Amino acid sequence: EEREALARWTGPAATADGVPVKLLANVADAESARKAAEAPVEGVGLFRTELSFLSTKDEPTAEQQADVYAGVLTPFAAASGDEGRYVVVRTLDAGSDKPIAYATKDHEENPALGVRGLRLSFDNPGLLDRQLDGIQQAASATGVETWVMAPMVATVAEAQAFAEQVRERGLKPGVMVEIPSAAILAHQLLEVVDFLSIGTNDLTQYTMAADRMATDLTHLTDAWQPAVLHLIAITAEAGKQAGKPVGVCGEAAADPLLAPALVGMGITSLSMATAAVRPVGARLGQVTMDACEDAAEAALAAPDPTSAREAVRKVLGL
Ligand code: PEP
Ligand code: MG
Numbered sequence: 001e002e003r004e005a006l007a008r009w010t011g012p013a014a015t016a017d018g019v020p021v022k023l024l025a026n027v028a029d030a031e032s033a034r035k036a037a038e039a040p041v042e043g044v045g046l047f048r049t050e051l052s053f054l055s056t057k058d059e060p061t062a063e064q065q066a067d068v069y070a071g072v073l074t075p076f077a078a079a080s081g082d083e084g085r086y087v088v089v090r091t092l093d094a095g096s097d098k099p100i101a102y103a104t105k106d107h108e109e110n111p112a113l114g115v116r117g118l119r120l121s122f123d124n125p126g127l128l129d130r131q132l133d134g135i136q137q138a139a140s141a142t143g144v145e146t147w148v149m150a151p152m153v154a155t156v157a158e159a160q161a162f163a164e165q166v167r168e169r170g171l172k173p174g175v176m177v178e179i180p181s182a183a184i185l186a187h188q189l190l191e192v193v194d195f196l197s198i199g200t201n202d203l204t205q206y207t208m209a210a211d212r213m214a215t216d217l218t219h220l221t222d223a224w225q226p227a228v229l230h231l232i233a234i235t236a237e238a239g240k241q242a243g244k245p246v247g248v249c250g251e252a253a254a255d256p257l258l259a260p261a262l263v264g265m266g267i268t269s270l271s272m273a274t275a276a277v278r279p280v281g282a283r284l285g286q287v288t289m290d291a292c293e294d295a296a297e298a299a300l301a302a303p304d305p306t307s308a309r310e311a312v313r314k315v316l317g318l
Pocket of ligand 1: 046048198199202249251
């Protein structure tokens with residue numbers, strides 16, 4: 001039955017009783033964006049811009065950056081497909097596991113807790129200005145609806161300052177929820193930005209104080225950890241109350257067992273590697289919104305990841 005559902009599923013995604021869920025793609029470059037545009041997705045939920053500059057020595061000009069961004073936006077231009085698709089561009093998440101020659105500091109004692117992501121613009125505001133100029137140029141050249149989000153946001157003031165700069169350029173601002181402080185203050189963040197996107201990879205790392213790359217800590221770096229699920233639920237609930245979109249763009253979004261529980265919490269979009277779209281879409285089509293809500297409740301009540309998975313399987317009859 002599972003296999004048949006997968007074969008039948010063509011998108012757009014919705015629960016069995018017709019509640020729409022946006023499925024989006026995570027992309028790294030123009031090539032992966034072209035592939036994503038052919039999949040049944042409503043756009044890009046995470047364009048990791050830093051991946052385009054990992055081996056770039058000097059900072060590219062806004063115009064040079066605009067060319068790179070336009071390469072990712074172009075496949076989603078209305079002329080080449082359906083209307084209404086959009087691309088979420090994430091500003092540079094340089095630092096820690098993704099050092100960039102022209103942006104990141106050397107010799108940090110603890111780079112995962114150091115000057116990374118949005119923090120790079122605190123003492124180098126031009127870096128963010130030029131990136132936003134490049135994004136604005138690409139958005140207007142391609143005509144694609146472009147949302148812009150910042151990584152590694154810890155405070156409401158950071159979100160507010162970022163949102164102002166994005167709005168000045170006529171674009172839609174949001175922030176990632178990757179730090180527990182952001183999840184706890186989701187309600188206040190949504191007073192200053194238009195959307196939130198939960199990065200479960202880092203949110204798990206920072207909630208569990210366990211390096212996401214540490215192979216001997218995988219029992220902790222698991223988004224099914226109930227503490228992580230509770231932070232996701234707080235964030236989703238804030239979105240429901242504000243009437244603003246809250247998505248998940250970390251690995252957790254690609255898990256066909258977790259996806260119904262996320263939707264049941266109130267998550268409105270799931271962004272994942274293109275290859276994961278069909279299994280997640282097919283699964284959502286098999287479950288009602290009521291079942292998703294029961295799955296969310298069951299997962300949140302579990303004391304550990306194993307029982308959370310078991311509880312969700314049971315609720316969904318899997
Ligand atoms: C995340 O942290 O979940 C995320 C989507 O960002 P990245 O994996 O690029 O750190
Ligand atoms: Mg991250």
